[in-house]
Amino acid sequence: xxxxxxxxxxxxxxxxxxxxxxxxxxxxxxxxxxxxxxxxxxxxxxxxxxxxxxxxxxxxxxxxxxxxxxxxxxxxxxxxxxxxxxxxxxxxxxxxxxxxxxxxxxxxxxxxxxxxxxxxxxxxxxxxxxxxxxxxxxxxxxxxxxxxxxxxxxxxxxxxxxxxxxxxxxxxxxxxxxxxxxxxxxxxxxxxxxxxxxxxxxxxxxxxxxxxxxxxxxxxxxxxxxxxxxxxxxxxxxxxxxxxxxxxxxxxxxxxxxxxxxxxxxxxxxxxxxxxxxxxxxxxxxxxxxxxx
Amino acid sequence: xxxxxxxxxxxxxxxxxxxxxxxxxxxxxxxxxxxxxxxxxxxxxxxxxxxxxxxxxxxxxxxxxxxxxxxxxxxxxxxxxxxxxxxxxxxxxxxxxxxxxxxxxxxxxxxxxxxxxxxxxxxxxxxxxxxxxxxxxxxxxxxxxxxxxxxxxxxxxxxxxxxxxxxxxxxxxxxxxxxxxxxxxxxxxxxxxxxxxxxxxxxxxxxxxxxxxxxxxxxxxxxxxxxxxxxxxxxxxxxxxxxxxxxxxxxxxxxxxxxxxxxxxxxxxxxxxxxxxxxxxxxxxxxxxxxxxxxxxxxxxxxxxxxxxxxxxxxxxxxxxxxxxxxxxxxxxxxxxxxxxxxxxxxxxxxxxxxxxxxxxxxxxxxx
Numbered sequence: 001x002x003x004x005x006x007x008x009x010x011x012x013x014x015x016x017x018x019x020x021x022x023x024x025x026x027x028x029x030x031x032x033x034x035x036x037x038x039x040x041x042x043x044x045x046x047x048x049x050x051x052x053x054x055x056x057x058x059x060x061x062x063x064x065x066x067x068x069x070x071x072x073x074x075x076x077x078x079x080x081x082x083x084x085x086x087x088x089x090x091x092x093x094x095x096x097x098x099x100x101x102x103x104x105x106x107x108x109x110x111x112x113x114x115x116x117x118x119x120x121x122x123x124x125x126x127x128x129x130x131x132x133x134x135x136x137x138x139x140x141x142x143x144x145x146x147x148x149x150x151x152x153x154x155x156x157x158x159x160x161x162x163x164x165x166x167x168x169x170x171x172x173x174x175x176x177x178x179x180x181x182x183x184x185x186x187x188x189x190x191x192x193x194x195x196x197x198x199x200x201x202x203x204x205x206x207x208x209x210x211x212x213x214x215x216x217x218x219x220x221x222x223x224x225x226x227x228x229x230x231x232x233x234x235x236x237x238x239x240x241x242x243x244x245x246x247x248x249x250x251x252x253x254x255x256x257x258x259x260x261x262x263x264x265x266x267x268x269x270x271x272x273x274x275x276x277x278x279x280x281x282x283x284x285x286x287x288x289x290x291x292x293x
Numbered sequence: 294x295x296x297x298x299x300x301x302x303x304x305x306x307x308x309x310x311x312x313x314x315x316x317x318x319x320x321x322x323x324x325x326x327x328x329x330x331x332x333x334x335x336x337x338x339x340x341x342x343x344x345x346x347x348x349x350x351x352x353x354x355x356x357x358x359x360x361x362x363x364x365x366x367x368x369x370x371x372x373x374x375x376x377x378x379x380x381x382x383x384x385x386x387x388x389x390x391x392x393x394x395x396x397x398x399x400x401x402x403x404x405x406x407x408x409x410x411x412x413x414x415x416x417x418x419x420x421x422x423x424x425x426x427x428x429x430x431x432x433x434x435x436x437x438x439x440x441x442x443x444x445x446x447x448x449x450x451x452x453x454x455x456x457x458x459x460x461x462x463x464x465x466x467x468x469x470x471x472x473x474x475x476x477x478x479x480x481x482x483x484x485x486x487x488x489x490x491x492x493x494x495x496x497x498x499x500x501x502x503x504x505x506x507x508x509x510x511x512x513x514x515x516x517x518x519x520x521x522x523x524x525x526x527x528x529x530x531x532x533x534x535x536x537x538x539x540x541x542x543x544x545x546x547x548x549x550x551x552x553x554x555x556x557x558x559x560x561x562x563x564x565x566x567x568x569x570x571x572x573x574x575x576x577x578x579x580x581x582x583x584x585x586x587x588x589x590x591x592x593x594x595x596x597x598x599x600x601x602x603x604x605x606x607x608x609x610x611x612x613x614x615x616x617x618x619x620x621x622x623x624x625x626x627x628x629x630x631x632x633x634x635x636x637x638x639x640x641x642x643x644x645x646x647x648x649x650x651x652x653x654x655x656x657x658x659x660x661x
Contacts, residue, residue, distance in 0.1 A: 114313025
């Protein structure tokens, strides 16, 4: 884009026109940004206000002083194990992200480096099923887990992520563009085992793609609601989305707006911080890794 | 498979292909066990009468297609409203009504989403405008996509509550005289869920479309601009036609996403589906069949219907996304023909490149 050639001199009227256009579009962009930021700002303000304040006056420009109180209410409610849920969510999301990234890379490695029978067929198959949502087989999955007596356990939320076609596709694209076959050949000649090549040469090369996918799978698993809601009913095993769903059905006399705002903040804010830290990297990965039509 | 200079297999060489199979095992086993077999189990249940009634389990007994028939026939009289005006009452099947809800919510979210995203993609890549702070805007626009949908639904339920922020602000401005009653209006409920959908996804769509616009050869824009084409002409005659594949991709993936709409609607309406069940989506129907009614036969039938629809849609995505891959396959076929004379036909482009006997393959043959 840097090489783009424009007529060197713009006439005065064109300059004015451009200025007006810019002001107009910036206004549009800022309004749209406000639309995205307002809910978050409301959340941040309201999580510091007490229930009484919130129910008397819905909107406030500035923070209240009940942050500590709301925090205590949120984490010390015996009926709503937020602390445990936070721990469960962390375990499930981390394990899911690690497994997904490792095994998707391994699968991509198999497709990129080896030429075996049915390779094209298997690849086509994975591409075909890529977009089909997991929800359509949820019934079979849930009944299977019931037969295996694995309801209310965390592993059914983690292990199936070994097969994640979308992540595989992304990493496969990246590997195709970056891994020279000669490198694998050279390692073979030097006597490295096949798994050794994957661990010592391919995985380190794939770091950028894996980092992006780690974040996305972590977020996806953190936010996942449908499958956990079908599998988990015991308080001790619930993840954060389930706790949010349970807030309304819990004892109405203990319903406290400040507490609920705090709960929503607890489930959103950690991810937002991670996102803002890595946003440059994530946006770049999103734009580059997007469909290569 | 290792080839010598003449493209013949070196005897007794290690067969690497087996490692390919070995490394595929985890993926394939996990897929078979947790997706494929459950899918068949679901299909199986869809043909049986099988439900739990209090503590009894009825079935499974063979029922043929009666679950499917039931899904299509089970109907309830519904009253339709259009912003407070009563249009009339009609008895339509539950499945049809929930499909209508799902589609309405999706369409009302998708139309503004695609318009805004297209506009943003064009704005961000416009060389004449040279907008600054793009990094900031992109970061902000993409942010809602990472927010837990359930939490977002809960947040908006509170924001649009009777005494919530929106209601109190509008009251103090005098725009409304009574507190908002979102939870009693069918269209407001749908609109807010669509709006949430829009806020969560327009950033994602913008980035996708931007990738598409940036993939277009810049010299085309350059020459068009030098020839004096206006921004609108460039958009209509160059950007749009060249963006078509990505456009199709965005459209269909968004539709598949729309069919999956669950978290926001479920939490926002506190699992009730809103007034007149107006925001009761297909996934909520499936969820309640499995978790509340425990009617596995009907749940199976509904799952299979949704599987069919999403399978057709994902096949379309595959078709639009992989002209490249299909081209590669054609190239391999084409090259295989050339390799016939050799004992071992390498079936990979990489190996062909390593052991190419007759110089580079001409471009005619490489074409699709």
